[in-house]
Amino acid sequence: MATTSSSSASTTGNYDTTLSTGARKYLKAYGLTPPAVESYEIQAKRCLAQLRSKTVPIDKYLYLSGLRNANVHLFYRLAVDHMKMLTPLIYTPVVGEACLKWSQIYLQPEGLYLSFEDKGHISSVLHNWPQNKVEMTVVTDGSRILGLGDLGINGMGIPVGKLALYSACGGIRPDATLPLTLDLGTGNKAFRDDPLYMGSRRGKVTAEEEAEFLDELMEALVERWPGIVIQYEDFKNPFPSLERYQEKYTFFNDDIQGTGAVILAGIINAVKRNGVAIKDQRAVLMGAGSAAVGVAKQIVQFFIQEGLSEDEARQCFWLVDTKGLVTNDRGDKLADHKTYFSRNDNDGKQYKTLSEVVEFVKPTILMGLCTIGGVFDAEILKKMGQWNKHPIIFPLSNPSDNSECNFEDAMKYTDGRVLFASGSPFDSVEFEGKSITPGQGNNMYVFPGIGLGSILSKATTVTQSMIYASATSLSTSLNQQEVSDGWLYPEIGRIRDVSVVVAMGVIRAAQEAGVDREVRIKNMDDEELEKWVRSKMYDPHAETKAIEDEVSGMVGGDQKGSNAEKSHL
Secondary structure (H helix, E strand, C coil): CCCCHHHHHHHHHHCCCCCCCCHHCCCCCCCCCCCCCCHHHHHHHHHHHHHHHCCCCHHHHHHHHHHHHHHHHHHHHHHHHCCHHHHHHHHHHHHHHHHEEEEEEECCCCCCEEEEHHHHHHHHHHHHCCCCCCEEEECCCCCCCCCCCCCHHHHHHHHHHHHCCCHHHHHHCCHEEEEEEEEECCCHHHHHHHCCCCCCCCCCCCHHHHHHHHHHHHHHHCCCCCCCCEEECCCCCCHHHHEEEEECCCCEEEHHHHHHHHHHHHHHHCCCCCCCCCHHCCEECCCCHHHHHHHHHHHHEEEEEEEECCHHHHHCEEEEECEEECCCCCCCCHHHHHHHHCCCCCCCCCCCCCCHHHHHCCCCCEEECCCCCCCCHHHHHHHHHCCCCCEEEEEECCCHHHCCCCHHHHHHCCCCCCCEEECCCCCCCEEECCEEEEECHHHHCCHHHHHHHHHHHCCCCCCCHHHHCCCCHHHHHHHHHHHHHHCCCHHHHHHHHHHHHHHHHHHHHHHHHHHHHHHCCCCHHHHHHHHHHHHHHCCCHHHHHHHHHHHHHCCCCCCCCCHHHCCCC
């Protein structure tokens, strides 16, 4: 909150031009900003005009990044009020370009970097982070950023952007978040040879070395900040750490669990509308990596809840990788995570292309997590429309250029009958005189609520039941108009309300699993819990008044002049 330290003023919002003259003097910020005491409306007008003056997306990203570092509460006021417009600039798809160019566009520290050379004294480096209370961290090693590959330390844009959404969408205080990037080397030779690359010049460490490093990191994090919620992101192989830490720490992996949960929510709503019984659903997934398997396993859990046996649910899925349909007798050694969905009903025949697999399966559901742009071509989309009254088509790869198809083509080749959700945003499409808005299966629908619910319940672990609850809660969060319009996900502008619903589901699941430690809320009914959750969320619009009230209390109110009343929001 308020501080007299000028070095931290920009990050605490003490340079905010909505503060009264009296507050600025007390905070030793007087004279460091122009004298006018402004309303938020004037601030927003100026900021949006500057943003519109930028014609290139990366320039808009850099402007917003600078604003976040200069006036954190103003940044989040804009983010909250203009969520749909700013989200693509804060995170995907523009963050992908920012990561590719991170070492070229670097301006100021935005997170904490840990190098492999820090092994043995990670704890001392963590103590360099200035905030004594950190509740949420996002950790990456940059080895598989979006669909862009190994970017090394350039992947810092992911934790920075993700945590901005935790604060804007989930109400976690910005000063309680830690963007954390691990420099464990990179296999990207072009970066290692680039004189501007700001990471180490070594190749990627071994899996054993990485495991030892991560063990030390996890212990150091909880020692420095007990109760911290730790989210891993964009590791090339996320399964070992998930298996190693999910029952020991308050930990989850958004690539596997968050992606699975948000897509499950969309699938729950889609299967209600496509008229096909659960037992007759046939899902083809183009992509068989960690995210695809995570998605499929979440949907398996839902199918089981709907009455299928585990084996019956598993048999509803056909996974396709670069070699074709994943089968037991394909002749290659399958990665461990693929074996669960490997088929044995192909009668010795190998289906080597997506087109062949689609023709063989005749799916009701087609999902893409392969980062091959346009792989759902016109022929495949037409067939999905021929076989299904309402085909479910989810091209989920990011960024937009890697999407397996776009919304316009999905509508065109299925005669407007598609049930569609994508990973990246697409514009609405005019069809038969109506404007149709596509669904976006963006992880931001669930991960802020998972983080918030885990923090507020003081969960000791993030259980699979908590992840599943985030999905089912999201599926119920649509309002009546959104349901009537046939949407699969709620309007993105309502994301903070959605995060409350998701957080409540996560809290209830934590209580049921017995991993919660917040005793004050155990006996609250849903109405009481909702009110309590909302009261704990960071509200950037309330920060000026909170600072003014704090300063007023410290000085007895005599330093607050008439300007103070003009500045309240």
